[in-house]
Amino acid sequence: MSTPLISEYGGRLLARNPVVERLEGNQEGLVVLLEFDSMEEARQFYFSDGYTAAKLVREKASEADLILVERV
Numbered sequence: 001m002s003t004p005l006i007s008e009y010g011g012r013l014l015a016r017n018p019v020v021e022r023l024e025g026n027q028e029g030l031v032v033l034l035e036f037d038s039m040e041e042a043r044q045f046y047f048s049d050g051y052t053a054a055k056l057v058r059e060k061a062s063e064a065d066l067i068l069v070e071r072v
Contacts, residue, residue, distance in 0.1 A: 002054055009045035011036045027065070042068050 003013055015033040022028075036042040045051055046066075058064065 002050070005048070005050045005054070006034060006045065008050070009036065009048065010038075010041045011045055029062075039068060039070055 006013060012035045013032070014035050015031060018030045020031050034042075034045075036045065046068075
């Protein structure tokens with residue numbers, strides 16, 4: 001996980017842990033939770049050249065589900 005790249009777009013790493021207590025559903029694996037000040041900053045991070053390069057590496061080694069959720 002590239003914390004400097006995340007920080008560059010105003011993001012903060014809130015959680016990164018493969019050990020979770022699943023109460024419902026069947027999602028398994030590593031959970032990473034990032035927080036950005038806005039949906040726009042999250043999108044800028046996701047579509048950045050830096051993340052695009054990291055994503056290409058990640059896709060060769062794993063599967064992922066990524067979602068953006070607006071803060072309440």
